[in-house]
Amino acid sequence: MSMNFEEIKASISTEAAQVSDAQQLEAFRIKYLGKKGVIQDIYASLAQAPNEEKRTIGKAANEIKQLATRVMEELKTRVGSAGGGKARRSIDPTIPGVAPRVGYKHLLTQTIEEISDIFEKLGFVIEDGPEVETEFNNFTALNIPENHPSRDGFDTFYTTARNPEDQSSHLLLRSHTSPGQIRIMQNNKPPLAVIIPGRVYRPDAVDASHSFMFHQIEGLLVDKDVKFSDLKGLLNAFCKRLFGNDIQMRFRPHYFPFTEPSAEVDISWRGGKRDWLEIMGCGMVHPKVFEYAGYPKGKYTGLAFGLGVERMTMLKYGIKDIRLFYENDQRFLEQF
Numbered sequence: 001m002s003m004n005f006e007e008i009k010a011s012i013s014t015e016a017a018q019v020s021d022a023q024q025l026e027a028f029r030i031k032y033l034g035k036k037g038v039i040q041d042i043y044a045s046l047a048q049a050p051n052e053e054k055r056t057i058g059k060a061a062n063e064i065k066q067l068a069t070r071v072m073e074e075l076k077t078r079v080g081s082a083g084g085g086k087a088r089r090s091i092d093p094t095i096p097g098v099a100p101r102v103g104y105k106h107l108l109t110q111t112i113e114e115i116s117d118i119f120e121k122l123g124f125v126i127e128d129g130p131e132v133e134t135e136f137n138n139f140t141a142l143n144i145p146e147n148h149p150s151r152d153g154f155d156t157f158y159t160t161a162r163n164p165e166d167q168s169s170h171l172l173l174r175s176h177t178s179p180g181q182i183r184i185m186q187n188n189k190p191p192l193a194v195i196i197p198g199r200v201y202r203p204d205a206v207d208a209s210h211s212f213m214f215h216q217i218e219g220l221l222v223d224k225d226v227k228f229s230d231l232k233g234l235l236n237a238f239c240k241r242l243f244g245n246d247i248q249m250r251f252r253p254h255y256f257p258f259t260e261p262s263a264e265v266d267i268s269w270r271g272g273k274r275d276w277l278e279i280m281g282c283g284m285v286h287p288k289v290f291e292y293a294g295y296p297k298g299k300y301t302g303l304a305f306g307l308g309v310e311r312m313t314m315l316k317y318g319i320k321d322i323r324l325f326y327e328n329d330q331r332f333l334e335q336f
């Protein structure tokens with residue numbers, strides 16, 4: 001019997017490459033490793049072989065058997081074995097695993113948490129307010145007059161839904177987090193110290209520094225005898241913790257309808273170019289706001305502040321375009 005062992009080896013490899021399911025795998029096994037298979041034939045041929053060839057044939061038969069067995073094992077992992085009815089993949093525990101990618105928090109969430117954390121350590125409680133608000137909470141109760149431009153449809157998103165408690169006004173997407181102040185005061189008695197982080201909406205055209213949706217953090221502290229110096233001390237402590245001890249701060253007089261007096265806070269990096277950057281608005285709660293919230297006249301004083309999360313984050317990390325926060329580009333997000 002003449003057999004070309006090299007040809008058999010080659011056909012094992014080519015045929016193995018074509019095996020794609022358990023049935024073909026079984027056919028492959030029968031053909032090479034079965035009782036009447038090619039390898040058995042080679043062993044059987046040993047009996048008739050001349051003595052001087054027995055060694056060579058035996059060696060070749062062993063090699064081919066090893067090859068076919070190894071290929072079978074590989075195929076079993078690839079297509080699953082036919083045994084046990086259902087095809088089953090065997091698991092090789094020695095193969096290194098694919099580690100799942102661990103998620104992480106969005107940079108804005110990180111900043112909100114960092115700021116919230118600072119205020120929590122200063123004794124503030126984190127509260128929440130709804131994004132769909134009444135005109136009363138968003139404007140009237142904050143002493144924002146009827147004819148104020150921020151009430152205009154160009155500056156506020158109004159919904160078609162009417163306020164169930166006041167059919168003459170429509171619900172709107174809150175244009176700032178300040179209406180949260182009203183809700184807190186309507187439901188809690190002083191002393192209170194809260195911060196209210198959340199989304200706000202304004203129909204602004206989107207560009208590098210504007211977005212129709214962004215995040216603010218509102219702060220409110222009400223008690224007896226709260227003074228402007230408390231506001232300064234508090235915001236000073238906060239800014240140093242967030243931006244580092246190296247900054248300088250100034251309070252610049254400003255106007256907000258819901259605080260009196262009002263100020264804007266600017267910071268600058270000592271040793272830098274001395275540019276002042278506006279970071280937040282603040283002031284002492286206007287007596288009218290207490291009145292709308294239902295507090296007795298003259299009993300309490302309070303401080304309030306509001307800051308833009310995107311703005312703070314852009315300043316802190318040197319980000320030049322607000323749109324980067326919302327585009328979900330991994331190359332940007334992964335950096336933080």
Ligand code: DAH
Pocket residue numbers: 175176177178218219256259280281282283304305306307
């Ligand atoms: N609501 C103001 C805005 O969106 C920010 C603000 C300023 C909030 C002063 C305050 C404050 O509580 O006291 O522009």
